[in-house]
Amino acid sequence: xxxxxxxxxxxxxxxxxxGVMQIPELFLLGIVYRxxxxxxxxxxxxxxxxxxxxxxxxxxxxxxxGFFTLGYVVVVMLVLWIWSIIPLQGRTGxxxxxxxxxxxxxxxxxxxxxxxGDTGGGFFxxxxxxxxxxxxxxLWFYSQRMKxxxxxxx
Numbered sequence: 001x002x003x004x005x006x007x008x009x010x011x012x013x014x015x016x017x018x019g020v021m022q023i024p025e026l027f028l029l030g031i032v033y034r035x036x037x038x039x040x041x042x043x044x045x046x047x048x049x050x051x052x053x054x055x056x057x058x059x060x061x062x063x064x065x066g067f068f069t070l071g072y073v074v075v076v077m078l079v080l081w082i083w084s085i086i087p088l089q090g091r092t093g094x095x096x097x098x099x100x101x102x103x104x105x106x107x108x109x110x111x112x113x114x115x116x117g118d119t120g121g122g123f124f125x126x127x128x129x130x131x132x133x134x135x136x137x138x139l140w141f142y143s144q145r146m147k148x149x150x151x152x153x154x
Contacts, residue, residue: 028104054069054070068107097139
């Protein structure tokens, strides 16, 4: 439900500020945060959620089905792979920040990688700056959860 609300918030912000500023990928950030937070073995939900959300985004804004869908699924698969090879002791705040940041870097660069052309450096930089508060909030929530888990384990 939270992911659906994040998708709607991202869509609403895109409608309100379209053309003026780039909106961070809040929906994808929510998926990645939940992947890092949950320790369950069954994570296929993330791939299908990213696929569905990306497809809706493509149909709503891009008009080319599969464009951002590819980016969303690639990010989820990359996060699943990276998170599985990092040992528990290596999952520091900096590593978590880098994994969360990957959800904000790859989708905006995907059109450039596929179609070529300019990244629109100013828009890209501003999108990263606008995403920073959401990234830091997710990092803070993650660190609070780790502290609670560590205190509960003692």
